[in-house]
Structure formats: structure tokens, C-alpha cells
Amino acid sequence: MILQPLVENYFKHGFDTREKTGEVKITCRQDEFYLDLLIEDNGTGVSESRLEEIRMHLMNDRIGQKGESMNIGLKNVYVRLKLYYGRRAYLQLKNLEQGGLLVSIKLPKRMEGGKDESNYCG
Numbered sequence: 001m002i003l004q005p006l007v008e009n010y011f012k013h014g015f016d017t018r019e020k021t022g023e024v025k026i027t028c029r030q031d032e033f034y035l036d037l038l039i040e041d042n043g044t045g046v047s048e049s050r051l052e053e054i055r056m057h058l059m060n061d062r063i064g065q066k067g068e069s070m071n072i073g074l075k076n077v078y079v080r081l082k083l084y085y086g087r088r089a090y091l092q093l094k095n096l097e098q099g100g101l102l103v104s105i106k107l108p109k110r111m112e113g114g115k116d117e118s119n120y121c122g
Contacts, residue, residue, distance in 0.1 A: 002080060005073030006039045006103050014043025014101060030109065037105040045095045054093060081105065 007024055015022045020042065027038040046054070054071055058078045074091075081089040088108040096102050 002077050002105065003037070003039065005077050009071075009073055010041045010043055010101070014041055014045065016044055033109055035107045035109055037107070039103040039105075040096065040100060042098075042100040045099055045101050046093070048095070051093055051095065058091070077105075081107070085111075 003026065007026075010022070010024055023042045025038075025040045027036075027040070029036045029038075054074060057071060058075060074093075078091050081091055085108055090104075090106050092104040094102045094104070
């Protein structure tokens with residue numbers, strides 16, 4: 001429920017069949033405390049002004065704001081991360097120098113109180 005909307009966004013917004021073969025690369029890394037998910041594509045990327053709009057929209061906790069339908073998948077991912085992990089997780093969007101977009105997600109491996117996310121009951 002976290003990765004699917006991000007991959008879908010690539011095909012909806014960043015993929016251009018006229019240019020080249022589309023590629024989405026998902027990399028996972030972990031250390032003792034965190035799991036890092038990196039979703040990288042070779043699409044068109046996002047203008048810096050649009051990236052800033054998206055960042056501002058994600059930070060806005062109110063539902064139903066103007067423009068929300070344009071990035072509801074990202075908003076849902078962001079809300080899920082905050083619901084489960086609070087400030088211990090983050091979502092970051094960045095244009096790649098060679099073109100495309102990099103979405104970085106950092107998740108704590110352990111929940112506060114020793115609970116794992118996989119057995120989180122609310």
C-alpha cells in the first residue's frame with residue numbers, strides 16, 4: 001500500500017513511451033534501526049516549482065484542499081507513514097540529474113514500546 005501508488009504515479013505522470021524504455025528501480029536497504037526504500041525512475045521528472053507545491057500539499061494535514069486530486073496517491077502514502085510511524089518516518093521527492101524522480105522513504109524497524117509495524121494494532 002506504500003509502493004503501489006508511487007510506481008503508479010510514474011506511469012501516470014512521468015512515463016513517456018516516445019522517449020525511451022520506461023524503468024522503475026526499487027531498492028531496499030536496512031541498518032540496525034531503519035529500512036530505506038528508494039524508488040527511482042527514468043521519467044520526465046517534476047519541475048522544481050511543482051515539487052515545492054507537492055511538498056507543501058503533503059505537509060498540509062487538512063483533507064479536501066484544492067489540488068489534492070492531482071497527487072492523492074502521494075498524500076495517501078504520506079498519511080499512512082505518519083499514521084503508523086509519526087515523525088520517525090519520512091517521504092522525500094527529488095529530481096535526478098540524469099532525468100527522472102527519486103522517492104525516498106525511511107521507516108523505523110521497531111515501533112515505540114518494542115512493537116513491530118507488522119503487528120501494529122492501533
